[in-house]
Amino acid sequence: MTRKKKILYVFIGIITLFFLFLVWYKVTYSMDEAASYEINSPTNQTKLLIATQGSEFKNAITENIVNYYKKDSLYIKVIDVSLLDKINANKFNAIFLFHTWENLKPPIEVEKFIESNKALKSKIIIYTTSGNGSYKMENVDALTGESNIEDVKKVSNQIKRKLDDLL
Structure with missing residues (x-):
């Protein structure tokens, strides 16, 4: 040879x-695709959008947040981040974006949504997970962390405190 x-x-x-x-x-x-569902009536005055991805950690946090708010007169819409381009952000009082940093960047749908809704950034809460828990988009105020299932309660409480200020 x-x-x-x-x-x-x-x-x-x-x-x-x-x-x-x-x-x-x-x-x-x-990430898996997150299941889409709604809690309470979309005619309710106060509305929360949760755009997430499917994973054990993200599903547990989403469930905690939904259970915390579903007893209120609050419309909750949960979608996968891939559906963000179909959302009119003006219809929601608070928006929670929950995504993973993949291939050294956030999902393109999250980037586009944030870019097209800059004027509404005060009502958007972002939590980014990554391997070391520190990656996030530049010039975006976001919470960051690792996807540790042991941290579900702590992270859920952190997000609920932020959402309480908006709802």
Whole structure:
């Protein structure tokens, strides 16, 4: 076998391993789609939008927040972040965006939503999860953390305090 063929085979092997790693990473760490649902009547005067992604941690926090507010005369709409482009932010008193930092950036839908609703930033609360818990979008006031299931109560309370100020 010639030297050029050996180099070519090694190069192809490295590229193959790299793509296998990317597939494994995507399958292991990508978020599930969050189920969409509504609590109480959309005719209620006070409205909360929760845009999230599906994971054990995010589902537990979303459930805590929904359970905390559902007894009030408050309309709650829960959607996956992929549906943000269909939302009229002006119809909500508070918006909670809950997403994971993936591939060194937030989901594009979250970026676009924030960009197109800059005038409403005072009623948008963002919580970004990442591997080390510190990544967030530049020039955006956001809470950050890791997706540690042990922190569900602490993080839920932190978010509820922020939402209480808006609702």
